[in-house]
Amino acid sequence: MSWRWPPATPCSWRAGPTTGLRRCSWATATAGTRSVDSDTFLALPHLIKNVTIIIEIFDKVGLDVHDMVALSGGHKLGRALRQLQGPATGRDGDAGHVASQVAGLHLHGRQLGHAPFDWTNTRFDGVYREMTARRGLLSSDQTLFESPETKEIVSMFAMKPDYFYSFQQGMRKMGQINLKEGDEGEIRKTCRVINS
Secondary structure (H helix, E strand, O other): OOOOOOOOHHHHHOOOOOOOOOOOOEEEHHHHHOOOHHHHHHOOOOOOOOHHHHHHHHHHOOOOHHHHHHHHHHHHOOEEEOOOOOHHHOOOOOHHHHHHHHHHHHHOOOOOOEEEOOOOOOOOOOHHHHHHOOOOOOHHHHHHHHOOOOHHHHHHHHHOHHHHHHHHHHHHHHOOOOOOOOOOEEEOOEOOEOOO
């Protein structure tokens, strides 16, 4: 299955630069007839906290450590199954930050399930600063700051807001993973709609 970033506009809606990526491309026969989020678990690391294993998974599809850390910046946008960190989970996160996130979820009538990654999830801003402050809410992201293999890259992205261009390069490389050609798939007329 090919991985595709949605149209360039969602990033600009979130006060970030546009990706400049191709909007439509080949879709596999499976991707042409279904779109199931559980399919991503076949190709992406799922709740793996060991950076060495995550690096190996990304390397198998042609993405290096720099790409991996840059692409984790995409976790800034959207929602996920929240994994709280802090004293309750045996991590040394900011207990006040964790408590405020829990209170915010309850205040907005949400459960500790699917929720925004953070309260500014509609803007591209400081996901790496949160990691360096030990407030990353996904343990797989926070591990990137705690690991000697990736800590320097996370710190660099926290200090340089132009990390987005590394994210853009990583997205381009991801767009080439398992790229289909010839009669292996179809080019959709509209990316979100199966050709009829």
